Amino acid sequence: MKFKEICDYAKKRGWTPQPMNYAAKIEKDKDMGFVVSFPDLPNVNAFGDTQEEALRQAKDALDGAMECDLDLGNTMILPKTMPDSDKGLYPVELSPRIEIAYKLFEARRGQKKSDVARRANITPQAYQRFETPKGSPSVETLYKLAHALGKQLIVEFV
Known part of the structure; x- marks a missing residue:
């Protein structure tokens, strides 16, 4: 199969390659600053004094959790929740x-x-x-x- 045929085949089936972005929910907490959770990964959380710091910490937490799951041989949990800033859901990209x-x-x-x-x-x-x-x-x-x-x-x- 030639490259163009493969691309056409994938597109006909609705496959569009995208970075592995997981939706992260950011909420303000009076005691902990900004708290980040992942709807698709309930055991992964991060914190920060600012939203920016919380998102940086969330990336580290996401990468760390996925690396641990890989080491354990667990099936990859694919992102299902779509980022939507209006709902406080921000994209966090898994390290390539x-x-x-x-x-x-x-x-x-x-x-x-x-x-x-x-x-x-x-x-x-x-x-x-x-x-x-x-x-x-x-x-x-x-x-x-x-x-x-x-x-x-x-x-x-x-």
């Missing part, structure tokens, strides 16, 4: 390094790491690193991994 690691982990589900590594012509140790946020696969490596997983890698600037 965590998103990529999680997506590799989810795509491999049901397959051995060693089998995927062999098909991608890399060592199992190298593959293992890519399923952690510390890994930083090149675009070429992502293409090899996608092929080894029986998937297509689509890169778009939107």
